[in-house]
Amino acid sequence: MASTRIPEQKVILCGEYGVGKSSLFRRFAQNTFVASSDRASTLGLDHYDKVYKVIGREIKLQLWDTGGMERVASITSSYYKFAEAAILVFSFDSPDSFNILSQHLLDIVSYAENAKIFLCGNKIDTSTQLVSEADIEAFCEQCHNMVSGVYRTSCKTGEGVEEMFEDIAKHLVHTVRVRDLDEALYRDAFKVTREANAADDDVCLC
Numbered sequence: 001m002a003s004t005r006i007p008e009q010k011v012i013l014c015g016e017y018g019v020g021k022s023s024l025f026r027r028f029a030q031n032t033f034v035a036s037s038d039r040a041s042t043l044g045l046d047h048y049d050k051v052y053k054v055i056g057r058e059i060k061l062q063l064w065d066t067g068g069m070e071r072v073a074s075i076t077s078s079y080y081k082f083a084e085a086a087i088l089v090f091s092f093d094s095p096d097s098f099n100i101l102s103q104h105l106l107d108i109v110s111y112a113e114n115a116k117i118f119l120c121g122n123k124i125d126t127s128t129q130l131v132s133e134a135d136i137e138a139f140c141e142q143c144h145n146m147v148s149g150v151y152r153t154s155c156k157t158g159e160g161v162e163e164m165f166e167d168i169a170k171h172l173v174h175t176v177r178v179r180d181l182d183e184a185l186y187r188d189a190f191k192v193t194r195e196a197n198a199a200d201d202d203v204c205l206c
Contacts, residue, residue, distance in 0.1 A: 006051060008060040009172045010082050014104045015089035016097040017070050020122040023155035025065035028165060033156050052169035059173045080111035084172055087118045093126045116171055118149045125154040
């Protein structure tokens with residue numbers, strides 16, 4: 001009996017260097033946190049697959065991280081290609097990282113036009129909160145309801161991280177449902193046709 005293919009959805013992290021994208025990736029993959037002072041400097045794209053179960057269905061999120069490449073070069077369109085979801089990440093203690101989100105949003109719309117967009121405010125554990133709820137609401141209004149969900153996380157404590165990815169999985173499972181149904185209907189139709197043909201072959205015409 002053939003195993004059922006689990007739908008795979010590419011999810012990309014977008015935002016300025018230092019907002020915590022790699023820390024989100026590490027929480028997603030290993031549920032660990034490494035302080036920047038103890039972290040080895042690495043460059044290169046990385047991705048990790050994780051399966052979620054939503055309303056009785058399994059869906060695989062394939063999370064991609066830039067690996068710090070934005071420090072030395074612009075991220076190419078291949079990073080965005082085939083993305084089903086994009087998480088815009090900013091840091092609550094960095095207004096600059098929030099104010100430049102519109103540029104990252106433009107890149108997503110240009111290179112991954114079908115991707116669902118989510119907004120993640122990271123570092124809610126810091127005592128200095130320089131991005132307000134009013135700022136977030138204004139940004140979402142300016143995006144004309146393009147943002148499918150807003151989340152607040154702390155990679156240091158883990159607060160809100162797993163809940164964010166679980167909710168994103170819920171959003172994406174509806175995206176793949178129609179496509180999977182179409183594939184299933186096609187397979188069933190193919191089987192019926194073959195069975196019908198087999199039945200015809202058994203009929204004696206002599």
